[in-house]
Amino acid sequence: MRPAVAVAALLLLAPGQGAAQEMRDFTSARQRHGESRLTTRLDFAAGTLRLQRGDPARLYDLALTYDIERYRPISRFDPVAGAVHLGLASTGGAGIRVSSRGQLEQDAVVRLSPAVALALDVTLGAVDAELELGGLRVTSLRVGTGASRAAIRFSTPNLSRCGVAEVEAGAAEVALAGLGNSRCDRVTFKGGVGRALLDLSGSWSGDAELDVAMTMGELTLRLPRSLGVRVDVERFLAGFAGAGWTREGNTYLSPGYAAAERKVRIALSTAIGTVNVEWLP
Amino acid sequence: MRTRSGVLALLLAAAAGSFTPAAADPRGAADVAAGAAKDLWELIQQIRGEGGDTLRPIRARQASQPQAIPEAAPSGLMLDLSDLSHPLVLEEHLARLTAMAEDEMRVTVPNGTARLGAYSVGSDQTVAGHLLVVRGDAQVYGRLQGNLVTYDGDIVVHPGAIVSGDVLAIHGTVFDRGGEIGGESRTLSASPRVAAPPPPLSAGEATVRRLAGVVGVFLALAALGCLLAAFGRHNLQVVSDTVTHSFGRAFVTGLVGQILILPTFGMLVVGLVLSVAGILLLPFAIAVYALLVIVGIVGGYLAVAHAMGETYTRRRLAQGILVGAPSSYQFLLVGLAATIALWLAWALFGWVPVAGSLIRGAAVLVTWLLATAGLGAAMLSRAGIRENFAGRIIPPEALTDEYLWATPQFGVPAVKRPGAGSRATGPGK
Numbered sequence: 001m002r003p004a005v006a007v008a009a010l011l012l013l014a015p016g017q018g019a020a021q022e023m024r025d026f027t028s029a030r031q032r033h034g035e036s037r038l039t040t041r042l043d044f045a046a047g048t049l050r051l052q053r054g055d056p057a058r059l060y061d062l063a064l065t066y067d068i069e070r071y072r073p074i075s076r077f078d079p080v081a082g083a084v085h086l087g088l089a090s091t092g093g094a095g096i097r098v099s100s101r102g103q104l105e106q107d108a109v110v111r112l113s114p115a116v117a118l119a120l121d122v123t124l125g126a127v128d129a130e131l132e133l134g135g136l137r138v139t140s141l142r143v144g145t146g147a148s149r150a151a152i153r154f155s156t157p158n159l160s161r162c163g164v165a166e167v168e169a170g171a172a173e174v175a176l177a178g179l180g181n182s183r184c185d186r187v188t189f190k191g192g193v194g195r196a197l198l199d200l201s202g203s204w205s206g207d208a209e210l211d212v213a214m215t216m217g218e219l220t221l222r223l224p225r226s227l228g229v230r231v232d233v234e235r236f237l238a239g240f241a242g243a244g245w246t247r248e249g250n251t252y253l254s255p256g257y258a259a260a261e262r263k264v265r266i267a268l269s270t271a272i273g274t275v276n277v278e279w280l281p
Numbered sequence: 282m283r284t285r286s287g288v289l290a291l292l293l294a295a296a297a298g299s300f301t302p303a304a305a306d307p308r309g310a311a312d313v314a315a316g317a318a319k320d321l322w323e324l325i326q327q328i329r330g331e332g333g334d335t336l337r338p339i340r341a342r343q344a345s346q347p348q349a350i351p352e353a354a355p356s357g358l359m360l361d362l363s364d365l366s367h368p369l370v371l372e373e374h375l376a377r378l379t380a381m382a383e384d385e386m387r388v389t390v391p392n393g394t395a396r397l398g399a400y401s402v403g404s405d406q407t408v409a410g411h412l413l414v415v416r417g418d419a420q421v422y423g424r425l426q427g428n429l430v431t432y433d434g435d436i437v438v439h440p441g442a443i444v445s446g447d448v449l450a451i452h453g454t455v456f457d458r459g460g461e462i463g464g465e466s467r468t469l470s471a472s473p474r475v476a477a478p479p480p481p482l483s484a485g486e487a488t489v490r491r492l493a494g495v496v497g498v499f500l501a502l503a504a505l506g507c508l509l510a511a512f513g514r515h516n517l518q519v520v521s522d523t524v525t526h527s528f529g530r531a532f533v534t535g536l537v538g539q540i541l542i543l544p545t546f547g548m549l550v551v552g553l554v555l556s557v558a559g560i561l562l563l564p565f566a567i568a569v570y571a572l573l574v575i576v577g578i579v580g581g582y583l584a585v586a587h588a589m590g591e592t593y594t595r596r597r598l599a600q601g602i603l604v605g606a607p608s609s610y611q612f613l614l615v616g617l618a619a620t621i622a623l624w625l626a627w628a629l630f631g632w633v634p635v636a637g638s639l640i641r642g643a644a645v646l647v648t649w650l651l652a653t654a655g656l657g658a659a660m661l662s663r664a665g666i667r668e669n670f671a672g673r674i675i676p677p678e679a680l681t682d683e684y685l686w687a688t689p690q691f692g693v694p695a696v697k698r699p700g701a702g703s704r705a706t707g708p709g710k
Contacts, residue, residue, distance in 0.1 A: 025470035026368075027455075031462050076366055077465055 028075035029061040037117040043087035045125040047106025053135040054111025064108035124148045141165040149173045154181035178202040204262040213269040220276040228260025234269040345416040347398035353387035362411035365447045368469045375432040484632040491628035499621045506583045506613040516665025520584035523658040535657025581655025590616030
């Protein structure tokens, strides 16, 4: 009873009166000594995360500012497996924070060497993340997000061929941009609730397949006109803006599909929501 | 100005102090000169009021006289530097060490040495084992076969230097000038800094936020109340009548209930843990108990709101001000509006220095009183299953006063109570 009243009172009284956080800076880096590959696991519980290309001579470089009461930094390197685990984990202490806005003041920048083949596994909590993977050597990618806003970009071509890229989003806003530069044979996106943008721009080096599943929300496909796109749609209560497409049952073919040099097949499954298509020149 | 002069003196002294080892290496000398120039520029900016206090921490620290730290007794402080992956733990131990007077410092570093004050590994020197440097910089020109930790000091790895293990600067920075570090470089900043609190809201913004909060809570409670009225109206009415008929008992029962919530929970957990089968049920029991408490509190509060709304509405009906057949929904909304009124007053006038706090205190107190009575009524009536506390099994003749009270006195047709078929217990009901 008393806790309930206290919580109710806090809900009414607390907005805008968040307690100041005690923040600390932590850095971790490792020089590259002939390593050719690196399995990178990146867990980030809350805050702002930037991942980008770093100095080739440095295997990895992490710089973060974190709330010492609620989180602890992670930095573990396994030289035998050639794997590193970086990030920020919750300590599970210090009680309940009514407003989580303050957690977003945590900030991390991760830089990875473009000289090593990267198997990248990223898990995000309540995070505002920007992962710039262009110019790296990503051989596999898995991103799992909770209540996050995540932008995953290949602004420049991936320096290595990528087998599979998997992105799983909970209640999130996710953007995958420059997928043509990813050089991934297969891209899988599973969205729960929220908004997702799949931008297929970039220079495609071969044909590719995308498995896209969105439970509820808005999905936007941004497609270059030069790309031949085949969409196999399986939907329940969702609309698909298929104007200009050639339809054969549940299959839609983009204009000029047959003549396109590069073809992408999208297996699209969506339950409730909207699928928008935007064309790029 | 005295402080700035002191900073300048410290800066010059530190620059002079760090020049000696660097003199052996032209690039190192250039780095020192560049650092000194940078610090000087920052100092000038500070004097001009344009720069922050960004002078490198080591410049402001009191340097210790370089010396070795003797080994501690077998029962004394021991620091294992072979694993630096937990810098926070290491920091705690080192804080204990540095809390001692300098001449009393004792620490054992297995397979390593400990130094107090600035320390330098010369270019023709090889140090075997881990190295701990406290209150001073560690300059590495030569070879270190082990891990390197500084506390209140920077680590500078110069060109040609080799550190075979990890380096960790606690309350310092690692400067990699081109040397080789075989392991990981870590830094942990000095004492925590407090993040800037968000700017205070203006009175208008604060009022709008409070109003939004109050309206949000009202709507949420109204939605819950409507669901309760739709699917559990009988129970809601019984609890509501219990509050009306036995407010004092309900309040006392609620108070006792609050006190017993945690002990009862503890007994439940202990009881289940002691029995083999009970352990399996423990997670389920915890969830059910929490749910019961929440339902009791929220449901009880809504029942009190229902009772208040009903009393007010029937009084107005009796006075002939209102005409019609009010429902439980109307009772709930009227009651909730009444209970939320104080919070609304706080939302509007919370910015007034003393009155705002008083209104908030009153709102908290009243909310607690009503919730306590509601919980008590829910307990007394077994969540609306047991009706005798609501006066429902009292013979009709005992309800004469209520009948008279509820009967219109100005020729308005008698009030038809909602759900009269199932609830009628006396004339006029």
